[in-house]
Amino acid sequence: MKLKLKNVFLAYFLVSIAGLLYALVQLGVEREGMALWDAEHAVVLCLHLCFLGPGQPCDCLPPLRAAAEQLRQKDLRISQLQADLRRPPPAPAQPPEPEALPTIYVVTPTYARLVQKAELVRLSQTLSLVPRLHWLLVEDAEGPTPLVSGLLAASGLLFTHLAVLTPKAQRLREGEPGWVRPRGVEQRNRALDWLRGGGGAVGGEKDPPPPGTRGVVYFADDDNTYSRELFEEMRWTRGVSVWPVGLVGGLRFEGPRVQDGRVVGFHTAWEPNRPFPLDMAGFAVALPLLLAKPHAQFDASAPRGHLESSLLSHLVDPKDLEPRAANCTRVLVWHTRTEKPKMKQEEQLQRQGRGSDPAVEV
DSSP states (O other): OHHHHHHHHHHHHHHHHHHHHHHHHHTTGGGOHHHHHHHHHHHHHHHIIIIISTTSOOOOHHHHHHHHHHHHHHHHHHHHHHHHHHSOOOOOOOOOOGGGSOEEEEEEEEOOSTTHHHHHHHHHHHHTTSSSEEEEEEESSSSOOHHHHHHHHHHOSEEEEEEOOOOGGGSOOTTOOTTSSOOSHHHHHHHHHHHTTOOOOSEEOOSOOOTTOOEEEEEOOTTEEEOHHHHHHHTTOSSEEEOOEEEETTEEEEEEEEETTEEEEEEOSSOTTSSSOOOGGGEEEEHHHHHHOTTOOOOTTSOTTOHHHHHHTTTOOGGGOEEOHHHHTSOOEEEOOOOOOOOHHHHHHHHTTOOOOTTSOO
């Protein structure tokens, strides 16, 4: 009789265990392998207590309840993840409206040469990618030329067209290398004069920015290559911001050295003791600072390599320069002067009266 009762109990227990396992599967144990293992572990523990520990009380409820709670938590987590997947992604942060951005005034001196239009087209197409930008294009000429006027009109940019002729005493003589005399001095100073209310525009926007305008001034020669990122780096300049310039000064790059977010020196090979051993493409100036220093301008008589210093020395101390471009570790502008084209065949055809049609603008 004792044996029969034990068999009955055993059969009853096995049937209960089978029912429990079926219920656990229905609760979603199959979706979480670890949770299923935990439930099985609880059952094995219960069997151990009931059959391998004779004389010990058989209380399966605590481990089974713990396993059921773990399964419930897992199932709740799965439901949350599924809900997250069905939820639409958050809308990206909207950039500020262009009207809320400080204006970037890009000053570009230019002069007539065979590659002039090609250089200006390339630069204008880069500038067209930058919001809230005003191009001050200054010709080295007595007045506006049709080539530059037409290019500006077709550019789609907000622009001001200026012109001033470099005095004869400052012009390069035949055969002189380009570094002998500073170039673009009169043109850059003419742009500064316009920004300060001097007027005299020959095309585009005639009125200078009103007092209180937020902006930054950058001197961008027409023969460099510029990353669009550079202009966003300079946009929030408070005083004078700086960055490296690639392929200049006989180096891979030239620019400030930064430590703990401050400029502590300059990476340069030529006259490192200059007050500001920077390239013209390596800095930008806040418009309010320029307007507050009406006598700050470029000095045509400055020694070779000191043209940038002749302006910056009136505006800021080197220790107060604002490093940009990841603390001056990224190059976003390069000196990539276009090779002067060789015109031997053109000259030969001209001597034969068969030269290229001068009416075709190059």
